[in-house]
Amino acid sequence: MRNVLTFIAVSAIFFACGGGGDKTESSAPGQVKMPATLAEAEANYKSYNGVGPIESFELTSEIDEALAAEGMEIYNTMCSACHKPDKKFIGPAPAGIFERRTPAWVMNMILNPEEMVQKDPIAKLLLIEYNMSPMANQNLTEEQARAVLEYFRTL
Amino acid sequence: MLFVLSAMLIVLIPGCNSTEKGGALSGDIAERVYVAPGELDEFYAFISGGYSGQLSIYGLPSGRLFRVVPVFSVDAEKAYGFNEETKPMLETSFGTIPWDDAHHPDLSQTDGVVDGRWCFINANNTPRIARVSLSTFETEEIIEIPNSAGNHSSSFVTENTEYVVAGTRFSVPYPQRDMPIDEYKGNFKGAVTFIKVDDEGHMNIEFQIMMPGFNYDLAHPGRGASHGWMFFSTYNTEEASSLLEVNASQNDKDFIAAINWKKAEEYMAAGKFTEVETDYRHNVWDESTQMTTSNQVKTVRILDPAELPGLVYFLPTPKSPHGCDVDPSGEYIIGSGKLAASITAHSFSKMLEAIEGEKFDGDAYGIPIINYDDVVAGSVEQAGLGPLHTEFDGKGYGYTTFFISSEVVKWEIGTWEVIDRAPTYYSVGHLMIPGGNSREPFGKYVVAMNKITKDRYLPTGPELTHSAQLYDISGDKMELLLDFPTIGEPHYAAGAPADLIMPNSMKFYRLEDNNHPYSIKSDAEARVERDGSEVHIYMSTIRSHFTPDNIEGIMVGDKVYFHITNLEQDYDVPHGVSMIGANTSELLIMPGQTETFVWEPKRVGVWPFYCTDFCSALHQEMQGYVRVSPEGSSVPLSWSLDGEKMGGE
Numbered sequence: 001m002r003n004v005l006t007f008i009a010v011s012a013i014f015f016a017c018g019g020g021g022d023k024t025e026s027s028a029p030g031q032v033k034m035p036a037t038l039a040e041a042e043a044n045y046k047s048y049n050g051v052g053p054i055e056s057f058e059l060t061s062e063i064d065e066a067l068a069a070e071g072m073e074i075y076n077t078m079c080s081a082c083h084k085p086d087k088k089f090i091g092p093a094p095a096g097i098f099e100r101r102t103p104a105w106v107m108n109m110i111l112n113p114e115e116m117v118q119k120d121p122i123a124k125l126l127l128i129e130y131n132m133s134p135m136a137n138q139n140l141t142e143e144q145a146r147a148v149l150e151y152f153r154t155l
Numbered sequence: 156m157l158f159v160l161s162a163m164l165i166v167l168i169p170g171c172n173s174t175e176k177g178g179a180l181s182g183d184i185a186e187r188v189y190v191a192p193g194e195l196d197e198f199y200a201f202i203s204g205g206y207s208g209q210l211s212i213y214g215l216p217s218g219r220l221f222r223v224v225p226v227f228s229v230d231a232e233k234a235y236g237f238n239e240e241t242k243p244m245l246e247t248s249f250g251t252i253p254w255d256d257a258h259h260p261d262l263s264q265t266d267g268v269v270d271g272r273w274c275f276i277n278a279n280n281t282p283r284i285a286r287v288s289l290s291t292f293e294t295e296e297i298i299e300i301p302n303s304a305g306n307h308s309s310s311f312v313t314e315n316t317e318y319v320v321a322g323t324r325f326s327v328p329y330p331q332r333d334m335p336i337d338e339y340k341g342n343f344k345g346a347v348t349f350i351k352v353d354d355e356g357h358m359n360i361e362f363q364i365m366m367p368g369f370n371y372d373l374a375h376p377g378r379g380a381s382h383g384w385m386f387f388s389t390y391n392t393e394e395a396s397s398l399l400e401v402n403a404s405q406n407d408k409d410f411i412a413a414i415n416w417k418k419a420e421e422y423m424a425a426g427k428f429t430e431v432e433t434d435y436r437h438n439v440w441d442e443s444t445q446m447t448t449s450n451q452v453k454t455v456r457i458l459d460p461a462e463l464p465g466l467v468y469f470l471p472t473p474k475s476p477h478g479c480d481v482d483p484s485g486e487y488i489i490g491s492g493k494l495a496a497s498i499t500a501h502s503f504s505k506m507l508e509a510i511e512g513e514k515f516d517g518d519a520y521g522i523p524i525i526n527y528d529d530v531v532a533g534s535v536e537q538a539g540l541g542p543l544h545t546e547f548d549g550k551g552y553g554y555t556t557f558f559i560s561s562e563v564v565k566w567e568i569g570t571w572e573v574i575d576r577a578p579t580y581y582s583v584g585h586l587m588i589p590g591g592n593s594r595e596p597f598g599k600y601v602v603a604m605n606k607i608t609k610d611r612y613l614p615t616g617p618e619l620t621h622s623a624q625l626y627d628i629s630g631d632k633m634e635l636l637l638d639f640p641t642i643g644e645p646h647y648a649a650g651a652p653a654d655l656i657m658p659n660s661m662k663f664y665r666l667e668d669n670n671h672p673y674s675i676k677s678d679a680e681a682r683v684e685r686d687g688s689e690v691h692i693y694m695s696t697i698r699s700h701f702t703p704d705n706i707e708g709i710m711v712g713d714k715v716y717f718h719i720t721n722l723e724q725d726y727d728v729p730h731g732v733s734m735i736g737a738n739t740s741e742l743l744i745m746p747g748q749t750e751t752f753v754w755e756p757k758r759v760g761v762w763p764f765y766c767t768d769f770c771s772a773l774h775q776e777m778q779g780y781v782r783v784s785p786e787g788s789s790v791p792l793s794w795s796l797d798g799e800k801m802g803g804e
Contacts, residue, residue: 076677077666077676080679081722082698133773136724139725140724
């Protein structure tokens with residue numbers, strides 16, 4: 001029996017060697033504990049900046065109307081198929097979003113949705129809440145995403 | 156324990172059986188073609204689909220099939236030839252043709268080196284040349300070749316992709332007319348066509364050289380010193396029109412035609428051409444509008460080699476030469492007499508000297524025939540039976556396939572000595588070394604494409620897959636590594652390093668660049684428009700719904716155009732769509748793209764349509780309904796999503 005086990009072990013090693021480069025990536029342990037519900041997470045939303053290229057940033061005090069207009073145009077093309085401004089649709093409504101999410105979180109959700117739904121506690125809960133309907137990555141640039149955020153402020 | 160050991164033995168036995176085919180260390184060989192899950196192949200192989208009419212994309216060394224690019228045949232999976240955007244691609248002067256016989260893929264080159272921009276391929280039956288983008292892996296252009304038939308010595312490119320050539324295998328009356336077949340001699344001609352390729356890849360027939368009525372079989376361009384020349388093999392210099400099996404095999408030697416296309420350019424510039432009436436189609440895909448336009452062309456410019464000295468010379472070559480291959484230096488032109496046992500190598504520099512010294516042995520229809528002894532450089536003697544094609548490894552060796560003796564033979568350029576031979580299973584036709592017909596081959600592997608498969612795979616009834624075989628040629632001896640199945644009947648193939656192609660592979664179409672006349676850029680533009688009995692639906696898709704997805708007011712007798720824009724802007728998120736009872740294929744719409752299918756509803760009712768490409772966890776929910784009312788009904792046209800009326804009467 002021991003021989004059999006050795007054989008299996010050796011085979012396993014052989015095939016493992018044939019596999020080439022090691023590409024496993026350890027999933028980052030969340031710094032914030034996983035909230036049980038979306039409501040709980042939203043009550044504490046300032047703790048969640050999301051996962052992605054944006055660490056944190058603050059919106060300006062005044063709304064930049066030109067930027068918001070630009071953002072509206074991008075939103076209409078890239079986002080409106082799934083998001084209505086003030087009504088739950090395929091995805092959540094962006095009206096009043098900054099009372100529930102930090103600006104960085106919104107940026108990361110637009111720019112990095114695949115990783116967000118795997119790693120960010122709020123995004124994970126949202127995916128469940130919205131019946132596993134994925135947030136599409138529409139490949140916006142950071143500048144475009146920033147303009148969309150400015151538009152969200154006008155809603 | 157005993158049981159386990161016997162099980163292991165059973166597993167090992169077939170391995171032992173195959174050693175005569177796979178070499179002594181078949182385990183070692185398995186590792187050399189094993190591309191582990193998640194790993195990528197080292198080379199792309201573009202393998203012709205032969206009578207499938209398509210181009211297959213494989214990885215080497217794994218032999219894995221990645222994609223079939225539809226070129227000359229309709230492909231319902233990809234809506235090629237079915238959607239409104241690609242239907243014009245299959246237009247010809249004979250009308251729409253849903254099929255052809257695709258033969259010789261060749262890659263664009265810059266300075267004689269494969270550059271990874273386009274793959275050209277020829278249709279043999281109704282003569283055409285296609286250009287496939289190696290960014291989108293789609294057919295972008297097809298040009299029909301007038302005055303030609305059996306477009307076989309095609310589609311080979313010159314070393315800066317100045318031209319792609321198309322030669323006639325079945326000479327035909329020129330001009331075409333009602334005449335007795337047995338008056339072939341002297342009346343039939345074999346047009347050789349030079350198609351100019353511009354920087355965007357667009358093709359344009361620059362001129363045709365109206366050659367004697369032989370069969371122009373294969374071709375390859377000069378390179379290096381011989382750049383500016385194109386070489387075509389010929390057979391049937393007997394000009395037989397019946398039982399060619401016997402009657403085209405009478406002459407001891409046929410010719411390789413050496414065409415000086417730089418001289419042809421001088422004659423064109425000097426106006427030494429005749430412009431004649433003709434009729435052919437030139438079909439071009441526009442990436443911006445995502446539409447194909449089929450243009451009719453009515454004239455072509457002809458050069459007559461009998462009247463234009465220095466344009467063409469004939470090089471006598473034994474026994475119905477088939478392959479016509481030029482070594483990486485451009486000095487040697489290899490003619491493989493398919494009914495011979497030897498391979499003939501002509502010397503380009505000797506050819507120039509012979510022309511200079513006028514060492515001619517008469518002429519054929521006014522074209523000088525160079526003395527055989529004054530042009531031949533040597534021959535690989537008794538190398539095998541029935542040589543067909545040669546590729547080069549860039550290390551001083553040629554590799555020639557032998558159809559009758561079923562083998563690949565490696566020989567040395569210059570000494571003409573056989574170095575090695577490897578059996579093929581069975582009856583090999585073409586072979587391919589990535590870059591093996593360029594100045595800089597990547598001489599690691601050769602792929603042999605076999606005509607007979609017999610016992611190599613599990614049987615599938617009378618029709619078998621054609622087998623390709625991969626050999627490692629990095630050492631002195633060729634080693635058979637792998638068999639892999641192919642689609643149709645591969646003739647030629649081309650290959651290139653993955654690094655050259657991969658970075659340019661498109662991920663999605665940018666919505667902002669989509670200028671399709673029926674595209675919509677957002678759901679706000681989604682609508683339905685009626686013009687008499689013609690209805691245009693401007694619809695969008697995104698994971699996982701159609702907008703609109705409920706449409707009413709369609710009537711029996713309407714012609715309904717579904718123009719569907721995929722609003723996704725991410726890699727690998729196509730959406731499909733199909734409509735019950737529609738007399739056409741599905742659509743498969745890439746992100747950012749718009750495609751159109753036509754539905755002519757025949758029955759009253761409420762009919763569903765749905766997404767055919769699994770797009771998300773909610774893919775099964777991606778569907779919609781169209782209400783079809785009787786002709787003349789008063790049900791108003793309206794469209795909606797999620798119960799919200801989006802528009803209508």
